[in-house]
Amino acid sequence: MKKYIIYVASFVGAALLQTGCYDDKGDYDYHDVNTMEIVIPETKLRMPKEEAVEVSIMPEISQTLGQNEEDLVFQWKRLNSNATLGSDRLIDYTNYSVGKECKITVEPNESNNIGLMLVVSDKKNGTVWYQQGQVTIIKPFNPCWFILQEKENKGMLGAIEGTPEGYYVYPDVFQSEAGTMFPLDGKPLAVTARREYGGDRASISIMPPIFGLKIVPILTLVTDKDAALFTPSTLEMMYKSDKILFEPVQQGKTIKIDDYKMDKNGELFVNDGKSYFAYMDGFCIPYSIKSETGDYLSVSTYGSYGTGLVFFDSSTHSFLSGQALSGFNDYMNVSYYKSKPIRSGSSKWTDANPITASSIDLDEEGGAFDPNHIDPSLQVKDIITGGSYGNYAYAVTAPFNGKELTVFKFSADWENEDPTCAAKYTIAVPSEVDVETAKFAASYAYTANIIFMASGNKLYRINLDRGQVTELYAYEVDSSAQIASLKFKDPESVREENDEEAEGEYKEKLGMCLGLGINTGEKGVVVEIQLTMAGDISREERSICVYEDPNQPIGKIVDITYNYELE
Template sequence: MRKYIICIVSFIGAALLQTGCYDDKGDYDYHDVNTMDIVIPETKLRMPKEEAVEVSIMPQISQTLEQNEENLVFQWKRLNPDATLGSDRLADYTNYSVGKECKITVEPNESNNIGLMLAVSDKRNGTMWYKQGQVTIIKPFNPCWFVLQEKENKGVLGAIEGTSEGYYVYSDVFQSETGTTFPLDGKPLAMTARREYGGDRASISMMPPFFGLKIVPILTLVTDKDAALFTPSTLEMMYQSDKILFEPIQQGKAIKIDAYKMDKNGELFVNDGKSYFAYMDGFCIPYSIQNEDGDYPSISAYGSYGTGLVFFDSSTHSFLNGRALSGYGDYYTVSYSISKSVRSGFYTWKDQHPIVAYTINPDDEEGSAFNPNSIDPFLQVRAIVTGGNGGNYAYAVTSSQNGKDLTVFKFSADWENEDPTCAGLYTVSLPSEIDVETAKFAASYAYTADLLFVVSGNKLYRIDLNRSLVTELYQYETDPSAQITCLKFKDAENEEELGMSLGLGINTAAKGVVVELQLTVAGDVAREENSICVYENSDQPIGKIVDISYNYE
């Protein structure tokens, strides 16, 4: 067993220096009372994986009338497993150890913080003082930027653990954490880390626990030959492509993934030209996407807005609508009744619940800005991104091949403002240095205005659709030939700080670099210290970056 002695002598905030509570034992003689301050040092430990770790906690005690501690008795109490962390109820604690030093054994894979309470009594007058503390268990890779890399047409997963104030770079986490190589065959395509995987929290909370619908953090890795979901903190595989893309597996066909995308309403898989969609219910059971006639459209892009889905059918050059799960009834009839049964092996997968992609009729709504069924055949959809007003808007970004003008179609689920579905049409002229063939786009819920963000070459730009204005925000000046290959907000579905913190994956001639930018409410790069952080470590070099994604729990 490894032994960690935690001895922290540092600046302690005023809140920690406040006098603890005490029990008055009834001595009402008028004389000076020996009071004391108790400080329990902050104790953090990275979750052990293979063997238990012993943590030693030594409180700092100061008394007003005594110079030594011979008059004191120390009783440590540990929070009961079913009690709430931070509880001040004595009934929520069980006596753990006696003595000033407290030794806590943290078992492998223990991920929950350990709540403590120290009771200090003065033997001379029976006065008792209490102070709460805890051992904070830091889950591995929480928070972190996961970095998907490519090396010799194979995947490598790296991570940048911590924050701009202190971080560690892992160039290959499967090797360093598990002693294994990247577990998927094929050329890496995409990656997504998601804090809440498993649907609508309000709807799921209404369901009995035996339904088995849970919201958990996940990490998804996708190559052109494979896909799998993992638990981020342990890198344990939950299920692989043979338990996800059921149809081609049943037909004995090799997996050939052309595209993958996850957002708040579900996951799109395009395998060997056929499109499948899995609802955001936590089971990842994809069914085929069909149109109203039962045919299979050629879906090349997908996005969400509100509880709606929008697909682009490249065969008909039109946008189609779908509906996400939204409420107790949907989760019961789909997730519990069908998907859970398939995932548990009770039912054999059948394409019995195809996702229907409907034609959008602009004539049904007054004020439609465009006809979604008649998109200029010269326009190519570069991306569909979700942002603004709590995720009620989806922006389909298009351009002609090698063109310098963007045409952006805005879809809205903002019923309060009585927006039509086809709510906006924008044309924006791009600076000459932006290459639309390789440019990447992003949006965030944090911005209520119609703002998009785009990277090309070594630069980041903001696009204000309402003003048709493109503004350069950042340039990676260390290497003018560098290519920003991807951009993602820490949490694009967060309407506060995490939704305004943007990560860039940058490839230089020699290495990969991750840059984190803190943006303002106006979409500018903040001017405060540490608003721009370049993550790199020469001892743990990052290779060619394919994708990045932020994990926090």
């Protein structure tokens, strides 16, 4: 039996209260009149998939003078499909039902919130009150942590749906939602969700719809033998590796995925030693990564700084730069004319737009390090993006079994006149940290040079400018536990000055909320930690939440990702 918790809260909207006064023609004498407060419970319902669901809404009525409701008439109105949710115009509503209780039928796959208005009339004196309400339709797995697990060298996708106030643990969503097995063969490698998959919003917004450049939410699953993109709320597969890694498929080669990474500028696939890059245009058409001399490159990771890309070439121990799509012409020339025909099936894949990874020229004003001559003893652990609205990339390196990190900072912060090779930091790490297995993360929400590290059962904050490593959290239930994945809910979220206050605060919290996928001796758990602007753990209630359910245990965690979709 499902234990899914539908979280119901009551709120008091701005009820439209009307107060009458009576004129005694010369001698003013004010009489108390009946006023009313209407509370419509906020109802949240998970989107039904197979059968319609009926929900009942019963408002709470309080009157200043009235002792009963015999003289009240209740008229419920439903928002028209073409009207804006929250409208206070009566013309935007259609009469729905009469009576205090309102029963709403939610049809299968209904994903739009249902707007309501209750009109209460007093037959005795003709006074009318109005109150808005709604039925909020929660898309499945919105919000949720998706959890990629490994079981007998095969993948399994779980989810934790909801919030610390109410959540449900799904160990196997393909089984529970569709009655099917995990759809990919091979050893699981990575899971990634993005609420805006499909390119630069500013560029796409000026394009006519016929260009097909549409921003959609996406869920990507990757194993060493396969990869696929899904719609998060329905788990419907959009396309699989045979429609992504076109070159090896056309050559009749077996898919052998070594590495995968997605960030705001695109996706890196490393297949059988060869690297491909798919621009963030929503089509997922990977092209080869080549050097300036035309040689194919194999890079295991990349990062973004602004619209720039940075790769590491282990064969030459040097960093290389590339350029992401930016602006109308880029999206037209690459996405519309080259990628879209391939995705639609009207053209055969060719290496029409390979990424050129070029040597980084030291700026005229110089740089903090030479990107073309990196110490051969250093191994690149990750390249993470953060700070200054995503204008910084931090390449985290360490010697084999070493006890210090060397972090190379790349900058696209032209306003501060930063050189591209902006800074180099050497940080000593605590003796218990295993740099070979440590995980790293950064977020746009932190303008200072702050990154985060997980090793063993502990989470650390690294202040690069001060050279400080501070332990923030330890999973004390099991000191031998291992943090397998470290990710912000949305590392690209940062509060904008022109944001609405509530949205801005929400975005800010997403950019400062870390998720830890932790493996213990018996099970996997997900820990969610809310941080402050200084990178400390928040003192707010539920700032640390351990998601687990003894009756629905999570298995061995490989990777986690957070999915959310805002209207």
